[in-house]
Amino acid sequence: MAITLDAYREVVPSGTLDLLRRLADRLRGRSLLHVNSTRVGGGVAEMLHHYMPLFQELGIETRWEVITGDEEFFRVTKSFHNALQGQEQAFTDRMLAAYLDTNRTNAARLNLDADVVMIHDPQPAALVEFVPKRGRWMWRCHIDISRPQRRAWSFLRPFVVRHDGAIFSLPKFAQRLPIPQYLIHPSIDPLSDKNRELSRAEVDGVLNRLEVPQDKPILLQVSRFDRFKDPVGVINAYRIVKKYDDCRLVLAGGNAEDDPEGAEVLREVQAAANGDADIHVLVLPPTANYEINALQRAATIIIQKSTKEGFGLTVAEGMWKGKPVIGGFAGGITIQIIYGVTGYTVNSVEGCAFRVRYLLNNPDIARQMGANGREYARQNFLITRDLADHLALMAASPG
Amino acid sequence: MGTAVRPFEFIGCLELREMLGRIAWDERELLVGIEEVPADAIHYHSHSYFLRSRYLGAPYPNDFATWAAIQVRDRVLGERLAVIDPFDYGDLERLRAELVSIIDNHLTTLQTIPRVVYGEPFDFMRSTIIEIPTGLTARTLREFCEALTQVDLSVVYYHFFEPVRSKDRRSTDPAVWLEEALHLPALAARVRRLNPYVSSLDGLRTKLVAICTAALAETKGA
Numbered sequence: 001m002a003i004t005l006d007a008y009r010e011v012v013p014s015g016t017l018d019l020l021r022r023l024a025d026r027l028r029g030r031s032l033l034h035v036n037s038t039r040v041g042g043g044v045a046e047m048l049h050h051y052m053p054l055f056q057e058l059g060i061e062t063r064w065e066v067i068t069g070d071e072e073f074f075r076v077t078k079s080f081h082n083a084l085q086g087q088e089q090a091f092t093d094r095m096l097a098a099y100l101d102t103n104r105t106n107a108a109r110l111n112l113d114a115d116v117v118m119i120h121d122p123q124p125a126a127l128v129e130f131v132p133k134r135g136r137w138m139w140r141c142h143i144d145i146s147r148p149q150r151r152a153w154s155f156l157r158p159f160v161v162r163h164d165g166a167i168f169s170l171p172k173f174a175q176r177l178p179i180p181q182y183l184i185h186p187s188i189d190p191l192s193d194k195n196r197e198l199s200r201a202e203v204d205g206v207l208n209r210l211e212v213p214q215d216k217p218i219l220l221q222v223s224r225f226d227r228f229k230d231p232v233g234v235i236n237a238y239r240i241v242k243k244y245d246d247c248r249l250v251l252a253g254g255n256a257e258d259d260p261e262g263a264e265v266l267r268e269v270q271a272a273a274n275g276d277a278d279i280h281v282l283v284l285p286p287t288a289n290y291e292i293n294a295l296q297r298a299a300t301i302i303i304q305k306s307t308k309e310g311f312g313l314t315v316a317e318g319m320w321k322g323k324p325v326i327g328g329f330a331g332g333i334t335i336q337i338i339y340g341v342t343g344y345t346v347n348s349v350e351g352c353a354f355r356v357r358y359l360l361n362n363p364d365i366a367r368q369m370g371a372n373g374r375e376y377a378r379q380n381f382l383i384t385r386d387l388a389d390h391l392a393l394m395a396a397s398p399g
Numbered sequence: 400m401g402t403a404v405r406p407f408e409f410i411g412c413l414e415l416r417e418m419l420g421r422i423a424w425d426e427r428e429l430l431v432g433i434e435e436v437p438a439d440a441i442h443y444h445s446h447s448y449f450l451r452s453r454y455l456g457a458p459y460p461n462d463f464a465t466w467a468a469i470q471v472r473d474r475v476l477g478e479r480l481a482v483i484d485p486f487d488y489g490d491l492e493r494l495r496a497e498l499v500s501i502i503d504n505h506l507t508t509l510q511t512i513p514r515v516v517y518g519e520p521f522d523f524m525r526s527t528i529i530e531i532p533t534g535l536t537a538r539t540l541r542e543f544c545e546a547l548t549q550v551d552l553s554v555v556y557y558h559f560f561e562p563v564r565s566k567d568r569r570s571t572d573p574a575v576w577l578e579e580a581l582h583l584p585a586l587a588a589r590v591r592r593l594n595p596y597v598s599s600l601d602g603l604r605t606k607l608v609a610i611c612t613a614a615l616a617e618t619k620g621a
Contacts, residue, residue, distance in 0.1 A: 015533070015551030019411045023531050171418045171522035183416040183524065334519060339469060340458065347517055380451070392415040395529045 002053035003191050011190045012384045020384065023391045024058035030394060031061040031135075033114035037077065037123035039066050043186075044120045044142055050189050054387055060394070065110045067124045069102040077123045083152035084122060084145045091151055100126055107131045116394050119163065126159045136397040139163040142186075144173040144310060144331070167393075169311050170332050182393065185332070187386035188316050188377070194289035195320055198297055206294035212280050217247040217360055220299035222292055222317075225253045225265040225283075228308040230328065233349045235272045235279065237305070240353035242278070245360045252282040252295055296321045301359050301366065302343075305352050306330045316381035319343075319373030324366045326355045336381070342373035403580035406536040409546055410571060411553040412561065414450055415527045416443075423521040425514030426467065426476060430502040432523050433463070438491040439525035445485045445494060446560045447526055449600055450553060460596060461485070462521075463498060470518030476505050484596045528561060540581060540618070543573075544611040552600040559595045559603065573607075586614045 009017055032055060036044050048064055055062040069077075076095045083089040107130035115135040119125060121142055128137055139160050145153070153175070160166060165180040174181050188195050207214055219238060223229040231251050238249040251269060254262075266283065273279040284291055296302060302318030302325045309331030316336055318325045325343035327333035337343045344355040359366040379385070419440060423429040433441065444462035459465040459481045468477025479501050488494040506512060533550055537543035547555075558573050569575050578587035589610050595603050 013551060015411065015549060015554070018533065019413070019531055019551045019553065022411075022533065023413065023529065026531075168418070171422075171524070172519065174418055174420070176420055181418045181420060183418055329517065338458075388413050389415070392413040392527075392529045395413075396415050396527050 003189075005054055005057050007191055008382075008384055011378070012382055013378060016384050016388070020058060020388055020391065023388075023395060024060055027391060027394050028059050029061075030116070031063070031114040032390075032394065033112065033117045033135075034062070034064045034120065035067065035110070035112070035117065035124045035127065036064075036120035037067050037069075037074075039064075047186070048120075050192070050383060051387070051390075054383070055390075058387070058391075060391075063111075063114065065112065067102070067106040067110070067127070069106075069123075070098075072098045073102040080122045080152055080156065081143065083149035084156070085143055086147045086149065088149055089152065091155070096155060100129075103127050104130045116397055118390075122156055125156055128162045129159055133162075136165070137163045138165050138167055138182075138393070140167045140184075141173070142169060144170075145175050146173055148175070164397075170335065184386065184389045184393075185335075185381065186311050186313055187381050187383045188313055188320060189383045190320060192289065194293050195317060196293070198290075198294055203294045203297050206291050207298050210280070210282060210291065210295070212248065212250055212282075212295070212298070214298055216278075217245075217300035218250055218295075218298055219247055219301050219303055219356060220250045220252065220295055220318075221303040221305065222252045222295065222314050223304065223306070225262045225269060227261075227265055228306055228330075229253075230305045230307050231265065231269045232272045233307075234303055234305050234352070235269070236349045237303075237352035237356060238279065240350065241356045241360070245357055247300070247356075247360065248278045248280065250280045250282060250295060250299070252284055252292060254284065254286055292317075293321075296323065299323055301326060301356055303352065303356070304328065304333055305346070306333060309333055312336065313381070316377050319370075319377040320381070322370040322374045324359050324369035325373060326352055326359075336376075338372070338376065342369055342376050401539070401581050401583075403538045403576070405576070405580050406538045407543055407573065407576045407580070409533045409535040409537070409550050409554050410557050411531045411533050411551045412450075412557045413529045413531065413553065414447060415529065417525050417527070419523040419525060421523040423466075423523075425512045426471065426473065426502060426506060427512045429463065429466070429521055430499060430506065432521070433495060433498050433502070436523050437525060438495065440523050441491045441495050441498070443525045444523075445483075447528070447556075449560055449595070450556045452599055466518075466521045467513075470515050470521070471513045472516075472518070473513040476502065476513070479505060484594065486594065486596055528557075530557070540577075540583065540586075540611060540615055543577075544608060544615060547604060547608050547611070552604065555600045555604045555607070559593075583614065586610065589614075 034048055038045050076099045079089040103126035107127045112131050117135055117137045118140050120140045161179055166177055167182045167184050168174040169186055221234050269281055273281055296318055302323045304312055304314050304327040306328040307330055311332035315325050315327055315333055325337055327337050327345050329345045329347050334345055337345050346352045421432055423432050448461050459468050459477055464477045464480035467473045485494050535546045537546050558571055574587040574590040577583045593606055
C-alpha cells in the first residue's frame, strides 16, 4: 500500500507538509509528466514509485510514461550511460540511428503533453526533437557527466539544449550548457524498509541471522564490491585501529554474480580479510533493504570511504540513523558530511583510521555528531525536500 | 495586551537552486567571480546559506569563508570572510564591494595565490525564492508567539533574511509590525537587536520566542 503524506508528519521538520500542501494548492490544475526508460529496476524507477502517489496526493496531475525499445536501443543507451560517465565506448552510425528511431517512434506513441515534462537521463533525451513542445521540458540527469566521452556528448548535447532547463544532483556532475541548470539533490525515504524505525528486537534478529555479534563496536561500510568504494582500504584502516581499539568491521555489499569485476573485487576483499573473525564480509541480495537498515542501526560508525562516488546516499542513510559518518573525499559525500559536525571526510587510509579511533574514544562526541547528522539529513535529504524542490521548479516555471 | 488591526502574516518559502556554471579553483578566481556574478549569487552564498543550515551552525557562516577555510585550507582568509556580517550592509552591492576588498587585500600580502589542492572548487550559484503564505496570522503578541513555535523554519528565514532583497521590506518585517501594529517599541527594538547572522534559524527562533514570552510575562505582571 502506498505511503500517504500524513505518515511523514512524525519524521519531517514541523511545518514542512503544510508548506508543501499550500504550494501544491497554488499549482492545482497544472500537470507534471515523468518520462524514463523502465518501470522496474534502477534508481530512477524506484524514486518515481515513491514520488508518484505523493504528487498525486498533493493534487498535482502527475503521469509517468516509459519509452520502449528493442534490445539494440538499450545496448546503445547502456553505451551512452557508460560513455557519458567517461568510459571509452564505440558508437557506429547504425547505433546512433537506432537511438533516434526509437525516440521518434516513442514520441509518436506516447502522450507527452504536460505543463512540466521531466525527461530522466539520456535514454529519452531526443524525444524533444520529435514533438511540438507545449510545456516546459526539463532534462533530469542522474549521472555524473562532467567528463564524458566527447563523441557521445557531442551527439547528445543538441537534444539536451533543446530542453528549457537541466537538473543535476551536484554542480560537479554538470556540463557547460546554454540553458538554466538547476540543482536538486537526491533523497532517501524515511519510511521505506531501508530507513524506517526498527525495534531493538528487529535489529538483534537481523544481526543474529547474519551472525554478526554485537559484543564490540561495529564499523560498517555498505556498498557494492567495487574498487572505487575502496573496501580494501577500509580493511587496512580497520587494521590500524584494531592495534589500539577492539572493534568489528562489517562490509556489506550487493550480490556480485552478474558482475565479473565485482566478483573479482569480492575475492580481493575476502583475501584481505584473511580469515579475521572480526571482519564480516556480507554478500546481500539487492532486496536486502531491511537487513541494511538493521546493520546501520547496530553500527557505531558508518564508513563510506569511496575514492570515486555518485551522490553516495548511504551517507544520508547513516546520518538518518543518528550515526557519525566517515567518508572519502568524493562525489556527493563532501556535501553530505559537515566536517567535524556530522562526521569527517578523509583523504587516506590513515585519515580514516585516525577518525575512527577518535570517535571510538570519544563516544559523547560521536553521539553528538550522530544527532547532528540526523537533523542535517532531516532538513536536507528526505523525500519531502525532494518534493518541495520539484514543486518549486513547477512554481518557477511559467504556467 | 493590544490587538492589531493589521494582522501579521507568516510567510514561508522554498528555494530553487540554480548553478551558474562558473567555478573558482583559486582565490583570484573567487575574487573575479564575486565581482562579476549577479547580485542574486552574492545573496545565495551569504544569506540563503542559512536556509540550508537551519539547525546546525556550520563552522563558518557563509559559503565564501567555508570554501576558503575548508577547501583551500586558507584559514586566514576564511576567518576574514567569516567575520563579515551581511546585515551590516544595506544592500548586496555594498556587501559585494566589501568581499572584494577583503580578498583583494589578502592576496596582496601573499607571494602565491592559494588554490585548491585536495579540496573542491567553488561553484557559483543563485536561487529563486518561492514565497508561500502559510495561512497563519497573528493579531496579538500571544498569537505571534504561538505561531512562531509551529511554523516551518523557512518562515523565520523569510522574515529575517529575505528583506535584504525585497523592495517592500516593511510589510514583512516582524519588528515593524510589533512597533506599529502592536505599539510595542521596546520589544521591536529587542527584536531588531537580534543578529540573525550568528546563529542557525532554529537558534534565532528560540531567541525570538524567548524575548516575546518575556514580554508577555512583563505585560501580565504590569
